[in-house]
Amino acid sequence: MVHQIVREGGLTNKAILVSGLNFYDSETELSLPLAKPLREKAIAELRAQNVQVLLPGAGQMDNMLELQCTWQQEADNLRLFMKVLSLSGDNNPKVVYATDGIINHTDVDPKLLVPDMDSWARYLVQRLNRNYSKFKSVTVNLIPVSISGRDDPGELGEYLTDWLRPAMAESGVFNPSDQAGSESDLAGKAYIHRKQLEIRLHIRDRMGNQLSAASAKVPRSLFPSSLFLNSAAMRTSRTTTTLRKSREHALDLSFLYKSPGEKKNRKLPKDKQSLTMMSEDMYRIGFIPNEQAYVYIFQIDSLGQIYRLFPTSTVISLEGKGQNPVSSGKEIFLPHRNKYYSLDNNIGGEKLFIIVSHQPEADLEIDIDNSKKRQQVINTLKRKSLAVNRHRICDGCAYLIGIDHR
Numbered sequence: 001m002v003h004q005i006v007r008e009g010g011l012t013n014k015a016i017l018v019s020g021l022n023f024y025d026s027e028t029e030l031s032l033p034l035a036k037p038l039r040e041k042a043i044a045e046l047r048a049q050n051v052q053v054l055l056p057g058a059g060q061m062d063n064m065l066e067l068q069c070t071w072q073q074e075a076d077n078l079r080l081f082m083k084v085l086s087l088s089g090d091n092n093p094k095v096v097y098a099t100d101g102i103i104n105h106t107d108v109d110p111k112l113l114v115p116d117m118d119s120w121a122r123y124l125v126q127r128l129n130r131n132y133s134k135f136k137s138v139t140v141n142l143i144p145v146s147i148s149g150r151d152d153p154g155e156l157g158e159y160l161t162d163w164l165r166p167a168m169a170e171s172g173v174f175n176p177s178d179q180a181g182s183e184s185d186l187a188g189k190a191y192i193h194r195k196q197l198e199i200r201l202h203i204r205d206r207m208g209n210q211l212s213a214a215s216a217k218v219p220r221s222l223f224p225s226s227l228f229l230n231s232a233a234m235r236t237s238r239t240t241t242t243l244r245k246s247r248e249h250a251l252d253l254s255f256l257y258k259s260p261g262e263k264k265n266r267k268l269p270k271d272k273q274s275l276t277m278m279s280e281d282m283y284r285i286g287f288i289p290n291e292q293a294y295v296y297i298f299q300i301d302s303l304g305q306i307y308r309l310f311p312t313s314t315v316i317s318l319e320g321k322g323q324n325p326v327s328s329g330k331e332i333f334l335p336h337r338n339k340y341y342s343l344d345n346n347i348g349g350e351k352l353f354i355i356v357s358h359q360p361e362a363d364l365e366i367d368i369d370n371s372k373k374r375q376q377v378i379n380t381l382k383r384k385s386l387a388v389n390r391h392r393i394c395d396g397c398a399y400l401i402g403i404d405h406r
Contacts, residue, residue, distance in 0.1 A: 018043055033116055076106075145199070146188070156227040166349060253399070258282055259278065275404070284334065347405050
């Protein structure tokens, strides 16, 4: 289909925007997990045919071309619809070329057709894009989502804001920022129901004018259950449980990175949980726990492959081993004090998960070379991914660093 679009749509040597938000199920409008492999394959085939692929963040321009791919179920097949759209100042995209094709259900992993948390985040941001009446892109300050019935949004409010951040980075219209001087604010309110979390978002400019709004009722089962405990319940849970000695763990964590040829490292600021890096960029992780702890660090790359960075015998610390438990004040460098990891040529979102615990985490010590157990670890990491401060990580939770690999 991509070859046909390039040939008959005259895309050779032209530029086209390819955003994950534009790959979705036509009936539910949810960008299901299937969107990721479809987008990656489309990008690879476009580049192979000398088409310049623009990624989100390039900004919108008049007459910019954009790729859209939707699908719908037909008996035992999936029918794909692929379009090339021309974006214009009247915010009314025009179809330049369209085609369709068939994928047999047996060729698709059923899990790729089940909505996950990211599906709903992209759905909300896609709605914000569609409900925006202007063509100009704006910077947006993300404010923690307020929780109905709670004076303090707490971990749930911060979690929801960080959950939306990667999808916002794909918007192309609303550019996320943590700076109060941004052109607009994204705020929202969440209503906790028995089986759903109703989320209402709105974006307002500095004059208080509403630029866009979106809402959705997301299944509560997709979120960590601990987020829905009220303050009293959380205190009771922490006092009675024998599995957690305290809610927080202190960890001095640093993320250093640089491009090939750069002499000095750049450091991810303390208040940032995401950054943009290019293929072949290098990075190194360092950490020092302030008390004895079990530390687990995993990376999930743009292809969905998971790697255990710690514990491992390949890293070097001041004491010579990269194993658990890590002693208080013990400094660890990944992959080595004087070496770096480097990004490959597979672009897309990458995630680093850092977990600190008072005790061994059995779910994170299983063999990730086994495909079934590997998925179990991935699910555990997602479940533990709370919006936490880098230097006060809650016991057994996962701190997340997002890498926009371009």
